[in-house]
Amino acid sequence: MDASVIVVGAGPAGMMLAGELRLAGVEVVVLERLEKRTGESRGLGFTARTMEIFDQRGILPRFGDVETSDLGHFGGLPIDFSILEGARQAAKSVPQSATETHLEEWATSLGADIRRGHEVLSITDKGEGVTVKVRGPKGEHTLRAPYLVGCDGGRSLVRKAAGFDFPGTPATMEMFLADIKGVELKTRMIGETLPGGMVMVGPLPGGTTRIIVCERGTPPQRREVPPSWHEVADAWKRLTGEDISAAEPVWVSAFGNATRQVTEYRRGRVILAGDAAHIHLPAGGQGMNTSIQDAVNLAWKLAAVVKGTAPETLLDTYHSERHKVGERLLMNTQAQGLLFLSGPEVQPLRDVLSELIKYDDVAKHLTAMVSGLEITYDVGSGSHPLLGKRMPHLELTTARRTTSSTELLHAARGVLLDLDDNPRLRARAAGWSDRVDIVTASTGPLSHASGLAGTTAVLIRPDGYIAWAAPGSNHDLPMALERWFGRPLAD
Structure with missing residues (x-):
């Protein structure tokens, strides 16, 4: 094998995926048809959720002083994002070209092998691995890897060559x-x-x-x-x-x-992310942000499977979690398109929605939808309000230093955060210490608004989402650890 994973496409999704895989210690080759970045910037800025993702990997400072704003819109109707308590502001006026540059520099610094001027001609999934025929500066050659991820945009060759169904509506x-x-x-x-x-x-x-x-x-x-x-x-x-x-x-x-989405995000050893998996009307800059979040959801799971610490079934959760997000993306961009691209016949609908947005519940719902802050994954049942949601930023004090829940995620590993100094809890998780950082810490008073009031422990996935919490999960800690991180070392 020439790499553990081949990524096709060096846009935001491909670069984010490459960097995440390298953080997990996985060898990755990125193949990009273009010899250099285009410099075009269809997207401007990134959403509050993407700001959190960049911060949890420690790469937000690469963007310098980022201008932020609470102002946004839904279908051209203004909404104030500050209505969501505790949410970060969205970044404004950061060209997509700058985002691509910073992500490529980050991925390269971690050891990603990025090959520009390499056009993929065909792919073959033989069950035990994927063979890729490539035309590069020195002619045609083949590469092989256990898995291939298509991040090659709306006209994805990978999607077509692997036979993914791509239903939807044409432009x-x-x-x-x-x-x-x-x-x-x-x-x-x-x-x-x-x-x-x-x-x-x-x-x-x-x-x-x-x-x-x-x-x-x-x-x-x-x-x-x-x-x-x-x-x-x-x-x-x-x-x-x-x-x-x-x-x-x-x-x-x-x-x-045009609005289309593949019916499955993975076929065998070929996986799709970003625009290769879903295309839609640009509305509110959601496309690039959703693509980056696809990559972050996929990378740690793919790395665990490649390294043999988790079963291949873990990859099924990439489809089950992100396909639903894609469906919501297509729905809301179509709705927004009707609002700002239709003629005067839609003005009554605009007027009604303008009235509804004045209600806090409606404004919160729309704001959470277009910012990605509404996302909740199915991690198992329970009463804890943050199960399946992102871990909020939390200032922490350990025996050695002050830190935060955000900083603990810089290494892209799982984190078991013990807020009750519970030796039995830590002992039960010891078998996963090669994949999960077990951190005992204290914090100030936890407010009900944060969703963490009364919480004694949380298990955070590498993508920042809470997979288990105490009290409030209906399954025990070892069960959650095995579901998301594979069997313990003793096994």
């Missing part, structure tokens, strides 16, 4: 996105509709302006190259009456509203 319209310089335009928020369609204008750092143009009734095209700038400028003029043809385009792109 019914085409939209243009461009970053431009040399022109001053008034800011137009997403959702500002015009008689013939929708436009958006937002300022970016460095004197750059981002525009989105959508003409209703324009049929989608399957483009092999980006649209020309004059196509974008002409569409803008038809909708707004403004001539921006003299502007300097930094980059231009087109996208549609």
Whole structure:
């Protein structure tokens, strides 16, 4: 085998996956068709949940001083994310190109083998491993690995070659996105509709302006190259009456509203993550964030299976957990598209939803949905309010130092946090100490708002989600440890 895992695609999902696998000590090769990063930035910033993920791996400082904001929208209707108590703010105006750069530098620093200019021609899953035929700078060759993960985008070759079903709805319209310089335009928020369609204008750092143009009734095209700038400028003029043809385009792109999701995230030894598994209308920057979170959910499970510490059935939870998240993503982006891309016939619906958003429960529900903060995994029954949810940031004091629940996750290992100095608890977990860090710590008063009031211990998965808590879980600690981390060392 040439690696333990081959990853196809060096976008945010592929780079996050590569870094996570390397943290777990797994050899990974990343194959990327392009010789260098495009510099394009369809996504801007990242959600509060992704901020937490970057922080739990200690890579948030790589982004420098990140501008944050509580302001967001649902289908163009403004919502205030601060309504969610204790939630982090979302990062704004971080170009996707910067996110890709920082993640690649992080993955490379951990030893990921990233091979640019390597185009995958075919893949074959022979049951005991996957063979990949590749065209690189020195010609064609083959690579083999026990597992292959397709992170190669909406037109995924891996998805097609492995025969994944990809049902959904095709695009019914085409939209243009461009970053431009040399022109001053008034800011137009997403959702500002015009008689013939929708436009958006937002300022970016460095004197750059981002525009989105959508003409209703324009049929989608399957483009092999980006649209020309004059196509974008002409569409803008038809909708707004403004001539921006003299502007300097930094980059231009087109996208549609196709909505599709694979029926299974894994077929044998081939797995999909990110846009390879789900495509949708860009709405609220959810695509890149969901893709990164796909990778974080998958990586520790795949690493455990590759290293032989957990059975292959652990990979089934990647599909069962993330496919549901993808379904919610497709549902809410379709709903948002109806709100900000439809004509005046939808205005009554916008008006009704605007009234409903004024109710806290509605605003909290929509905000949690688009930020990823609503995600709860099935980790077993129980009464503890945080079972299956992410571990909140918690300041901690151990016998040796002060730390936090976030810092304890930097190594991407499981964590058993003993808040009651319970020797019997620690003894019961000792058989998993090669995979799970057992930490005895104290903390200040735990509020009911945090969901941790009265908690004496929590088992945190490497992705930051709580798999077991005491009191409040209906199964015992060894059962939870074996479910998520395999059999103990003694076995």
